[in-house]
Amino acid sequence: NAGVTQTPKFQVLKTGQSMTLQCAQDMNHNSMYWYRQDPGMGLRLIYYSASEGTTDKGEVPNGYNVSRLNKREFSLRLESAAPSQTSVYFCASSERGTANYGYTFGSGTRLTVV
Amino acid sequence: TQLLEQSPQFLSIQEGENLTVYCNSSSVFSSLQWYRQEPGEGPVLLVTVVTGGEVKKLKRLTFQFGDARKDSSLHITAAQPGDTGLYLCAGGEGYSSASKIIFGSGTRLSIRP
Numbered sequence: 460n461a462g463v464t465q466t467p468k469f470q471v472l473k474t475g476q477s478m479t480l481q482c483a484q485d486m487n488h489n490s491m492y493w494y495r496q497d498p499g500m501g502l503r504l505i506y507y508s509a510s511e512g513t514t515d516k517g518e519v520p521n522g523y524n525v526s527r528l529n530k531r532e533f534s535l536r537l538e539s540a541a542p543s544q545t546s547v548y549f550c551a552s553s554e555r556g557t558a559n560y561g562y563t564f565g566s567g568t569r570l571t572v573v
Numbered sequence: 574t575q576l577l578e579q580s581p582q583f584l585s586i587q588e589g590e591n592l593t594v595y596c597n598s599s600s601v602f603s604s605l606q607w608y609r610q611e612p613g614e615g616p617v618l619l620v621t622v623v624t625g626g627e628v629k630k631l632k633r634l635t636f637q638f639g640d641a642r643k644d645s646s647l648h649i650t651a652a653q654p655g656d657t658g659l660y661l662c663a664g665g666e667g668y669s670s671a672s673k674i675i676f677g678s679g680t681r682l683s684i685r686p
Contacts, residue, residue, distance in 0.1 A: 463615075492673075501661065501678040502616070509671040517673070549615050559604040559623050559665055562674070564615030 461485045465550050465565035472540040472572045480535040480568050482550030490553040491533035492517075492562065493525060495546040502549065508533055540572045576600070577664050577677035585683040586652060594647045594680045596662035604665035605638050605645040606674060609658045616661055623665075652684045 466481045484491065489510050494502040504517030506525040514525050522544060524536045533552075537544060547569050551562040580595045596605065604623045608616035620629050622638035622645065629636045633656075635648040649656055659681050663674040 494676075499678060502663075502676040504673060504675075507671075507673060513671075515671065518675075551615070555670065559621060559668070561606055561618035561621050562616075562663075564617070566613070566615050 463550055463552055463563050463565035465548075465568050467568060468566070470568060470570050472537075472570065474541060474572060476540050477536065477538050478540065479537075480548055480550075480570075481532070482534065482565060483532045484550075484552040484563070485531065486552060486554070486563065487530070488552035488554050488563070489530070490555060491527065492551040492553070493523075493533070493535045494549045494551065495519065496549060496567075497546050505535065505548075537570075540570075542572045544570065545572045546570060577662055577675060579660075579662055579677035579680050581680060582678070583681050583683075585685065587685050588653060589651055592649050592652055592682070594649075594660055594682070595644070596646070596664075596677055597644045598664060599643065600664070601642050602664035603642075603667050603672065604674075605642070606663045606665070607636055607645070607647055608661040608663065610661060610679075611658050616659075652682075654684045654686050657682060657684050 463484045492507040493505040508514045508527040511530045526534045547567045549567050550565045553560045606621045607619045610616040620636045625642045626640045627638045633650045659679045661679045662677045
C-alpha cells in the first residue's frame with residue numbers, strides 16, 4: 460500500500476544550499492506533479508509531468524527544476540534555496556493527465572530555509 | 574488564471590450539527606474534486622464530480638456540482654469529531670492529456686465533541 464512515497468520528510472537548508480526532493484509512485488500512473496502548500500494559499504503547482512519523458516511548468520516554477528527519471532520517479536531540485544521556498548512540498552500522481560482523474564498525494568516534505 | 578474561492582475559511586461546530594462548505598468560481602470546470610487533509614499528511618481524494626448538477630453521497634457527506642459547472646458544495650450531516658480536517662476543492666481545467674487541476678485555499682473544519 461505504498462502509493463506515493465516522498466523523501467525526506469523534513470529538511471532544513473541554509474540560504475544558497477541545494478537539494479533534491481525525491482518522489483516515487485508504485486501505481487503505474489502516467490502523470491506526476493509537484494505542489495507547494497503555504498498557509499492561506501492552498502496548493503500551488505510547481506511543475507508537472509503529463510507522461511514519462513515530458514515536463515512542464517506550473518503556476519510557480521521559478522527557482523525549481525524537475526526530472527522525470529522514469530515512469531515511477533519524479534524529482535524536484537532547488538538549486539539555490541531561498542527563505543521564500545520555505546514550505547510544505549507535495550508530490551502527487553494520477554492515472555492519466557486528464558483533470559477528471561483524482562490525484563494521489565504523498566505525505567509531504569516540510570522544508571525550512573534559514 | 575482560473576480561481577476557486579472556498580467559504581467559509583474556518584468553521585467550528587458542535588458534534589451532531591449539519592454544515593455546508595462552498596466552492597465558487599466564475600470559470601467553468603471539466604470536473605470538481607474534493608479532498609480532505611489531516612495535519613502532517615497529504616490531501617486524500619473524497620470524490621470527483623464531472624456532470625453539471627451531479628450529486629454524489631459518501632455516507633454522511635453529500636457533494637453537488639453546480640448546473641453550470643462553476644461551483645460545488647459539500648454538505649455534512651450530523652458532523653462527528655472524525656470529520657475534523659482541511660477540506661479542499663479542486664477544479665479540472667480541461668480534458669486533454671496534459672490538463673491540470675487548481676485548488677481552492679481550503680476550509681478548516683473543527684468538530685467539537
